[in-house]
Amino acid sequence: MDTAIRLLEETGLPDLSMRRLAGAIGVQPSALYWHFENKQSLLAAVADRIVGAAEAAPATGDRDADVTAAAIGLRDALLSHRDGAEVVLSTQALGLGSEATHRRLAQALGGGDAAASAATVLLQFILGHASLVQQRIQAARFGAYPQDEADVVATTSADFSAGVRMILAGLDVTG
């Protein structure tokens, strides 16, 4: 499991194969199938580790501040592991992995049905955003995108804050 995260960091998701992981552990590929039903459930475990790093923020009572902190925490967690957003997005989409992330956002949003629905919107924006940023960083890294990594992060941070602010403002108007 720690080896899986390390391998993700070193080689990226496309190269995180069952064979390679087995090799890094020093075991036969087939041995992994004793511990995980298939590759997908192994990745779900990896996804839980990644979002687990987003600490539960101390609630300040200021809703906008709490939501913004939670959103930034999640974005940072996703971006701090290579291909983290993609791993979490596909896990989330398949209904695998824990629901702690959605719960945390819904709570910061104040709880209740409207908050749960807003949390879904926010989560989808964050995952879509982070996936795009991350693949773009990857492309930049081997020269396939005409910006360096720092520029990509700088440019997109503004987009991210704008997105979070819009969703919060919209919640007040429509909710």
Add this chain to the structure above:
Amino acid sequence: MDTAIRLLEETGLPDLSMRRLAGAIGVQPSALYWHFENKQSLLAAVADRIVGAAEAAPATGDRDADVTAAAIGLRDALLSHRDGAEVVLSTQALGLGSEATHRRLAQALGGGDAAASAATVLLQFILGHASLVQQRIQAARFGAYPQDEADVVATTSADFSAGVRMILAGLDVTG
């Protein structure tokens, strides 16, 4: 190219291999590399076809109505091809494929810098949303998610409208 779309429809993205596509055309796999540099650029061409199906909506002058129509048109285009959202998301992220989609959204939003930035947010939400919905539909199709396809679409349509409304409302407050 049409064969690639047909294959995507029939077998899905994971099974859309260069070998399988070549077989369906009746040609050797290596022949494809005369027409496309690699699999990624082939997929970029597929992505352009998918979003190309989202017709330019007739501008009514009502900004919210135009944006909503454009957003729904894009969502429908993504969802109407199997794995369409994933194909377009990764193409977009790599800076491959055309920028017509972003342009269309920015225009519906009124043009200018603020509109371009809002279009980015909206596009990321739509792609994140559609990816999630689509993978969930796929999961439902082979019983790995406890809802049927119709329920998934119904449930998430409400989330989608809510997201678009929030972003529009937010734009008025922050822009």
Add this chain to the structure above:
DNA sequence: ACCTGAACACCGTTCAAGT
């Protein structure tokens, strides 16, 4: 200009058999 044939270096998953 466009395609074949053959090769290179890989995949995920299954399953009998071993300890």
Add this chain to the structure above:
DNA sequence: ACCTGAACACCGTTCAAGT
């Protein structure tokens, strides 16, 4: 309970050679 060994049915990409 946990792992090996061997197999099955695949991948993307390259490149000399053919027409």
